[in-house]
Amino acid sequence: MNEDNAEQGVIRLLRAAAHTVGPGGRLPSVRTIMAELRVSPVTVQHAMRRLTAEGVIEVRASKGAFAATRRPTSEVPDLEWQSVALGAKPPGDESLRDLLTVPGPEMVPMSGGYLDPELQSVAALGAALGRAARRPEAWARGPVEGREELRAWFARQAGGAFRAGDMVVCPGGQAALSTAFRALTEPGDPVLVEAPTYLGAIATARSAGLRVVPVPADADGVRPDLLNAAFARTGAKVFYCQPLYANPHGAVLSRERRPEVLAVLAKHGAFLIEDDFARDLVIDGTPPPPLAADDIHGHVIYLRSLTKSAAPGLRVAAIGARGAAGARLRSARVMDDFFVAGPLQLAALEISVIASMAASPHLAAAGAEGPPRRAAHGVGGQTPPTPARHDPVGRHAGVGPPAGRRRRRRTDGSRRGPRRGRLRRPALVRGRPAGPAPAPDVRRRAARGVDRRRAPAGRRGRGRGDTSRIVNLRPTFPVVIPAHR
Structure with missing residues (x-):
């Protein structure tokens, strides 16, 4: 035995x-x-x-x-007093909780932006973390800003705009966003976001007591004319944006709009938080450099995470800013958790996504798998897009059901499934717009019953209330479906 x-x-x-x-x-x-x-x-x-x-x-x-001697359990606990003590529910967004729900055994995850588990660098991460844990310096108190060599790598990825001293290592992109919003704003301030945008950014801004104001985006990214109008009307000083492969619609800020956006920032003396989450996950062509690379006067605050490109468990990111904004970011991080665990930082340095990003085997595999999977599942022109959408170039695609289809109130299991683990049919996470929605509501769908890796382009979901094509089931990129009202 x-x-x-x-x-x-x-x-x-x-x-x-x-x-x-x-x-x-x-x-x-x-x-x-x-x-x-x-x-x-x-x-x-x-x-x-x-x-x-x-x-x-x-x-x-x-x-x-x-x-063991058990305590008497005859008295029924009364927890209602907590509602009085805590008061009103703090601002936030339940969509984020739904988005982060771990899928059950019969669920096909389409609401997250992570690589397919088959393409994640889990083996390399495990080996790197094991080696890092055996190094004595991994367990010593490190710099609050993060290890010098890791910060230097993040600074290089920003296109030369930052030095290592400008960067602060954070435990994931969400934590970095929280730090940035708290450091650069005061509760009650307006903050601009491109619309639609990442639910996590909206939830984080609201939890910081900020008033979220949407700025419409199209196939070329955020519209500079509307961005200028939003700054003028609200007096906001911060704009959150994903210039590369924006979540959820997949747009890339066009070459023509980049200088226009920077000019708007300079005109209003404002900051742009550039969330460069998809830099390592290129599927088509060569991506433009970070917007921070074109910024001379410190308007762009650069956020870069390794979580999406490596594995969900590698909660390592960095955020960088110059001047007084950088000093505020560093001070805010001290108040949060002192510093990111040393073994995680050392492991991030060792794995291939740090040592040689271009030669990383798992990212090369992800790039090679992207176009075939996208084509196999009917994305890229086969499903009629809504006017604000376009053929996908990154890991996100905005597609719509055939014109004239009416939105159903709920797809079977959409509310009960994720929470009770009993999903049997297609499900969705309801996206709540940051403000008055300029485009159809964004809803994420998942489906079962079709081969997860090679779904025929013409297969359709069979769940009650499903009106969409099954466009991708085990995607390299998640697929976002705006439902018609």
């Missing part, structure tokens, strides 16, 4: 004995268990420690082991 099986045998015996003798009853001694199961005393001790931690048994010095 191997040690794991032997320990499980001891655990089963002690659980059964605790149930038999009842609370406070004496359990078999270590010698008795050793003789009955033919296990070592170390195995018995390990099993007892686990059950003690679970609250199943109690070990009393010089007296032995006993079934």
Whole structure:
């Protein structure tokens, strides 16, 4: 009998004995268990420690082991007082919670922007983290801003606009966004966002007490004329934007609009938070450099994450700014959590996405898999787009159902499935617009019953209320479907 099986045998015996003798009853001694199961005393001790931690048994010095004594449970807990103490619900967005719900066994995740698990660098990450954990310096107190070499790498990725000293390492892009909003604004301030945009950014801004104002975007990115009007009308000082492969519609800020956007920022003395989350996940052609590379006077605050390009568990990102804005970001990070864990930073440095991004095997595989998967599932011109959408060039695509289809109120399982783990048919996460929606509501759909990797382009979902083509089921990029009203 191997040690794991032997320990499980001891655990089963002690659980059964605790149930038999009842609370406070004496359990078999270590010698008795050793003789009955033919296990070592170390195995018995390990099993007892686990059950003690679970609250199943109690070990009393010089007296032995006993079934845990349970507290009286006759009184029904009354937790209603908490609602009075806490007051009104803080601002936020339940869509983000729905978006981050871990999919059940019968769910096909289409609401996240991560690589297919088959394309993630899990093996390389595991090996790198193991090596990093064995380095003594990994467990020492590190700089609040992050390790110098990691910050230098992030600075280079911004196109030469920043130095290592301008960057601050954060535990993921969401944390970096939270830091930026708190450092650059005050509660009640307006903040501009391109519309539609990432739900996490909207939720983070609202949780910081900010008033979110949408600025419409089209196939060429945010519209500079409307951005100028929004700054003039609201007096906002911060604009959140994803110039490359914007989530959820996939647009890239065009070459012609880049200088126009920077000119608007200079005119109003405002900042642009550039969320460059998809820099490493190019599917078609060569992406333009970060907008920060064209910024001379410090209007662009650059955010770069490794989570999307490596694996969801690698919560490492960096945000950079120059001048007083950079000093505020560094001060805000100190108040959050001091610094990102050393082993994670060292692992991020070692894996291929840091050492040689262009030669990274898993990213090369993701780039090669993208076009075939997209074509196999009917994305890229086969499904009629809405007027504001376009053929996808990154990992996101905005497509619509055939013209004239009416939106159904709910797809079966759309609300119950993610929370109860009982999804049986196509499901969605309802997107809430940042303000008055200039375009149809964005809804994310998932479907089952079709081969996840090679779905025929013409297959349709069979779930009740489903009016959309199944455009991608195990995507390299998520697919966003705006539903007609």
